[in-house]
């Protein structure tokens with residue numbers, strides 16, 4: 001089967017899942033899409049783990065290189081812990097790589113990450129766990145939308161490409177995912193309530209929870225601490241999702257610093273040079289390579305090769 005970088009791209013938006021399937025078929029252009037979409041995040045997260053610039057670059061490269069090598073062998077890149085979400089898998093790889101780095105060079109760690117490692121690299125055990133339970137009950141598509149839209153605060157254009165959705169539908173779909181999460185969270189609160197009047201106050205609201213309903217919980221909560229806390233939780237679910245869920249999912253979470261670094265990180269346009277190490281890819285595109293230059297150098301910045 002002919003496998004080339006310039007093979008016909010799909011006409012529809014190429015989601016991460018579709019791109020990973022194309023990577024397995026040897027389409028290096030699909031790997032470039034993955035690289036462009038996620039490199040700023042991976043690099044930013046690595047920057048918050050390691051202090052040395054070269055070490056950050058090396059760790060970021062190893063994480064993507066592992067994705068490429070695994071897919072070319074037909075292996076699974078996105079596991080059960082982060083179903084459907086390549087970004088979390090990549091950040092997971094950065095964190096575990098940085099922890100491994102700490103075993104032989106603690107001085108190279110970023111200060112906050114070094115403190116976390118020194119305390120045992122422990123996952124949070126309290127507030128995030130309840131939120132994580134609700135999050136993990138969401139459909140996979142809703143989890144991915146909330147992760148990229150609320151936790152990572154990314155541009156709907158990027159979210160549309162990652163998820164394979166229409167850009168115009170991203171914001172509304174993310175809001176629907178949040179409503180779904182709020183309904184599940186409400187149900188979990190109701191399960192924990194011992195008093196019938198509390199369960200009635202909470203469970204009767206159902207999944208179509210809106211601001212007025214949250215106010216209703218708060219009104220009942222004037223005489224009930226449990227329901228008051230439940231109302232506060234539901235009213236600030238967006239904020240709690242961004243502040244508590246990432247640490248539960250990834251262990252180490254540098255919070256707003258990560259978002260700031262990611263915002264100024266540049267996506268790499270060119271495919272990294274290590275793709276030459278994989279004959280499954282090079283066998284396809286080397287014959288067309290102009291002497292002294294990589295085939296991929298034909299591409300101009302911003303050219304998606306037909307992929308969205």
Ligand SMILES: [Zn+2]
Nearest residue numbers: 198224226227
């Ligand atoms: Zn109550």
